[in-house]
Amino acid sequence: MHSVPLRRAVTALASALALAGAAASPAAAAPRTVELVNLGDSYSAAYGTGGLQQADIPRECAQGTGRDHVDKLASHPRVEVTLDAACAGYTTHEVRALVEDEPLVRDALAEADAVTLTMGGNDIQWGRFVQACSAPAEAQYGPGPCDTMLAQAPGLIASAAGSAAETVAAVDETSDARVVVLGYPHLFDAGQDGPLVSAERAAQLNDWTDELNTALAAGVEEEGAVFVDVTDRFRGHGVGSADPWILFGPEAGEHNLHPTERGYLSGYFPGLLGQLARAC
Template identity: 30%
Template sequence: MKLSRFAAALSAPLLTAALAFTGAGAAHSAQLADPPHYVALGDSYSSGVGAGSYDSGSGSCKRSSRAHPALWAAANPVASFSFTACSGARTGDVVAGQLGPLNAATGLVSVTVGGNDAGFSDVMTTCVMGSESECLRRVQEARDYVATTLPGKLDQVYTAIRDRAPAARVVVLGYPRLFKLEGTCNGGMSERKRAALNAAADDINAVTAKRAADHGFGFGDVTTTFAGHEICSGDAWIHSVTWPVENSYHPTAAGQSGGYLPVLRSAT
């Protein structure tokens, strides 16, 4: 597999998880009083890349009926459901192209975003195809970006959401750790590579949770629900390198229903 092809095909973010949603949004933990107008925003972890069963009308956005927003909307009464999440989306893409359905009547918003801003595709390509030292260097570059630049990017998204949907409950969902450590793993991913990638996931989750709380939004941590189901666990809910290659390092249908959906459900 050529590096350029692998890099072009990967399109999604890094992650972590638990059933609790935290921060200022915890004050909104009671159930929604009325069927909400629900808008699902974000990147491929929200659109459902890797879960299959894609809406043909969504094109390259790859919106899946097995993605956690669609599963939540199917299982709960909703006044309307607008699904604008798109594979490969960065923070700027969410602001520029996904916020159209938001308005004063919007009651619920969910979003995953930030991993693509931090260069997830290039990071994973480097770590899969390159040496351990190359991987660790590229991961550190991503972690530096997460610490210094990503907070401002997330602020722009969250401010835009609140401006357009002032009454909505907003649930920001994190990313899972990709790998189980202290075990054998195929594909050239050494223990140090896996540990570095997991640490980067923890970084992006910590930054995302802080920015969400500062905007009064709930944060859904999925690291606990995915625990025991990482790559190399023997019961993975995340694809390793696979075909089609765009599914690589994305949740499976089981990851959407068992890893993400319970967290979104507990936050609403």
């Protein structure tokens, strides 16, 4: 495994993403453009921002069509997103298969200075937890199915975190880039009962999101990646809040329980940009 983060990635990112905005001294060399590759699941693929499109890779790979944190990062004058291969529905294993087996991805990673991604949520099939623990499901089937799912959470989370670490290691084998893994927000406002989920179940599901983020952070940081926790930036904006940044409703369809465009731009983007700048 490569030693990460390497000095060339740190130097490039520091030049391109410094937030101070001070002009370079006359003697300083002009900062070069940072080449960035985006991988991961639907939370890296702009799901929730609009329609659907096929990613520019020769595999089935769905992405949203609106603006997200990656799109905004691409507008930075010193950042070039050379490949966006985030795919909705992908597990850590599928992301790793892209890294190991897809020539287009491997070629982009070989030249990359930074790699960004979210992963792990599909490994534990988080949607099944929400379905089993929803208020309508509990009204029909009682608390048993939800309690059974929640009892399985520790093992599923441990497995997802271990696989995420292996995926970072696979990136390291291909690239000297700095790897930045972003976590997941709380999906629900746990302040009161709602039509989707009770306050008690919302709090439990949010607690397990925290457990997943903690396990992912430990696993990927062991492999030299940076982990960005976004829960504080999304706080107060879950489903059921006065200003939700998470989609829920019949009109959202398959985009349900994904960030809105504002969620990506106000929740994910500042955390990503700030962490890259601080890390450099």
